[in-house]
């Protein structure tokens with residue numbers, strides 16, 4: 682990751698078709714741990730690095746505060762993602778052989794310019810700033 686979708690989401694489905702890596706699940710998807718709003722799979726989200734200059738999902742989203750920053754999906758934050766998994770916030774994919782696909786198994790790209798304080802506070806992603 683990553684970016685995170687919050688309860689501000691109105692399930693309009695504008696974001697999911699824009700994601701270059703199919704990381705966004707609707708509220709009815711059985712792999713979505715939230716039952717009333719959309720969800721970003723952190724183990725899949727690449728923050729659009731290599732695809733666009735900014736997160737495409739945010740460009741498409743009509744709702745301020747529905748998509749916010751989350752921590753990088755890197756080994757350094759492995760414990761953070763494990764804790765979120767344990768708490769039910771995330772539903773990280775389980776690989777048949779490798780097990781839970783935490784960053785220690787596979788890291789994802791992230792936008793280095795975003796401050797860790799913005800990530801830690803789940804700050805809005807700048808489009809409305």
Ligand code: SF4
Nearest residue numbers: 700726727729736738
């Ligand atoms: S930031 Fe990019 S890769 Fe991540 S969920 Fe949004 S559109 Fe998909």
Ligand code: SF4
Nearest residue numbers: 690691693694696742
């Ligand atoms: S575009 Fe925004 S409001 Fe619509 S489903 Fe995606 S996150 Fe939710």
